[in-house]
Amino acid sequence: MNFCSDCGKPVSLAVPPDDNRLRHVCSHCGTVHYQNPKLVVGSIPLWVGEGRPQLLLCRRAIEPRRGYWTLPAGFMENEETTEEAAQRETIEEAGARIALQGLFTMLNVPHVHQVHLFYRAELLDLSFAAGTESLEVKLFSESEIPWDEIAFPTVSQTLQLFFSDLNAQREGRPFGFHCMDIRRRLPGERSD
Amino acid sequence: MNFCSDCGKPVSLAVPPDDNRLRHVCSHCGTVHYQNPKLVVGSIPLWVGEGRPQLLLCRRAIEPRRGYWTLPAGFMENEETTEEAAQRETIEEAGARIALQGLFTMLNVPHVHQVHLFYRAELLDLSFAAGTESLEVKLFSESEIPWDEIAFPTVSQTLQLFFSDLNAQREGRPFGFHCMDIRRRLPGERSD
Numbered sequence: 001m002n003f004c005s006d007c008g009k010p011v012s013l014a015v016p017p018d019d020n021r022l023r024h025v026c027s028h029c030g031t032v033h034y035q036n037p038k039l040v041v042g043s044i045p046l047w048v049g050e051g052r053p054q055l056l057l058c059r060r061a062i063e064p065r066r067g068y069w070t071l072p073a074g075f076m077e078n079e080e081t082t083e084e085a086a087q088r089e090t091i092e093e094a095g096a097r098i099a100l101q102g103l104f105t106m107l108n109v110p111h112v113h114q115v116h117l118f119y120r121a122e123l124l125d126l127s128f129a130a131g132t133e134s135l136e137v138k139l140f141s142e143s144e145i146p147w148d149e150i151a152f153p154t155v156s157q158t159l160q161l162f163f164s165d166l167n168a169q170r171e172g173r174p175f176g177f178h179c180m181d182i183r184r185r186l187p188g189e190r191s192d
Numbered sequence: 193m194n195f196c197s198d199c200g201k202p203v204s205l206a207v208p209p210d211d212n213r214l215r216h217v218c219s220h221c222g223t224v225h226y227q228n229p230k231l232v233v234g235s236i237p238l239w240v241g242e243g244r245p246q247l248l249l250c251r252r253a254i255e256p257r258r259g260y261w262t263l264p265a266g267f268m269e270n271e272e273t274t275e276e277a278a279q280r281e282t283i284e285e286a287g288a289r290i291a292l293q294g295l296f297t298m299l300n301v302p303h304v305h306q307v308h309l310f311y312r313a314e315l316l317d318l319s320f321a322a323g324t325e326s327l328e329v330k331l332f333s334e335s336e337i338p339w340d341e342i343a344f345p346t347v348s349q350t351l352q353l354f355f356s357d358l359n360a361q362r363e364g365r366p367f368g369f370h371c372m373d374i375r376r377r378l379p380g381e382r383s384d
Contacts (some may be wrong), residue, residue, distance in 0.1 A: 001197045001198075002197065002198060002199070002200065003195055003197050003198070003199065003200035004195065004197070005193045005194065005195050005196070005197045005198065005225070006193075006194060006195070007195065008194065008195035008200050008201075009200075010198075010200070018324050021269065024285055033197070034267065035270055036231065036267055036268060036269065036270065037231060037268050037269075037270055038228045039229060039231065042244050061241065062361075075228055076228060076229050076304040076307075076334060077213065077228065077229075078227055078228065078229055078302075079302050079303070079305070080280045080302055081300035081302050081373050082290070082298070082300055082307060082371075083300075083371075083373075084302075092264070101367075102371075103298070103371055106274070108273035108274055108275075110270075110272055110273050111271070111278075113270040113271070115231060115268075115274060132210050133210075177295075177369050179274075179275075179294075180277075181273050191271070192197065
């Protein structure tokens with residue numbers, strides 16, 4: 001941030017009164033421009049069908065991590081709820097209709113200023129199709145998951161926890177809700 | 193937002209290519225300035241002691257809702273996790289040392305572009321004291337909660353759910369994790 005989005009004059013870094021952090025403060029109008037973490041929200045679309053349970057993954061058509069596989073997810077927008085964001089992203093990236101179930105994971109990624117949320121979901125039919133941000137969209141059973149080609153650690157972690165809970169569920173245990181912090185950096189990921 | 197924070201030139205509202213929402217776009221350098229919901233994170237500090245269970249509330253010294261009671265909470269900062277944010281806000285607003293327990297509520301407030309998280313917490317000692325953003329800090333048993341003077345609907349909702357689960361816990365049921373959407377507006381609250 002170089003300029004004040006209110007008045008257009010230069011900003012500088014300063015600790016405002018009654019604060020203890022460096023903020024971008026306008027040298028002209030005095031506005032303090034706070035920067036806060038963003039929510040990334042997605043779904044874990046499960047198809048049971050007749051065979052083994054399968055999850056719907058998207059291969060990314062955009063950077064970062066173009067060509068890698070991910071769960072449908074993206075930045076939450078103003079005016080929507082987390083559930084609405086999960087459904088919207090699943091439609092936009094995978095063209096998939098889902099019925100949302102409970103929140104499954106909340107993963108802090110403090111070094112990139114993000115919190116990721118993933119909801120369990122039932123895939124309602126097989127008429128999915130890659131959206132503009134996906135190269136392809138495909139169902140994977142547990143043994144088919146391309147673990148070495150998963151785009152983000154929050155997605156790998158969510159997939160591992162999901163299959164673990166899915167197997168435990170067969171023994172009568174309910175799905176959990178899992179909170180974790182992810183501090184591992186991806187190749188080339190900024191270190192601020 | 194009137195000016196580009198990158199180059200200082202005016203921004204205008206436009207739908208970028210491959211997007212479907214109005215964004216602030218710089219007329220000069222083309223930067224798209226996305227705006228996303230913020231996380232507000234806090235704690236529910238419980239003191240059991242010898243008598244009835246009590247919760248620690250803060251009376252707000254700042255707008256909005258100056259003079260009303262709230263749980264210690266505030267905007268999550270970059271570089272921290274949700275748990276770190278809950279502990280920091282509890283220290284800053286209530287001078288209170290806590291041991292965090294599980295996440296208890298996640299409340300969407302879409303019309304103000306916020307998601308609120310509250311963690312259950314054990315208050316570790318009675319040496320709390322109002323911070324600069326609080327007029328006073330005080331323990332309340334369930335029957336003493338000033339329900340008509342609670343600052344925000346997310347706090348009223350969290351308190352109601354907490355006492356409900358606390359009473360259920362005495363009958364052997366565990367605390368839950370509750371997700372809700374709050375669409376009720378406060379007096380004077382913007383309606384964008």
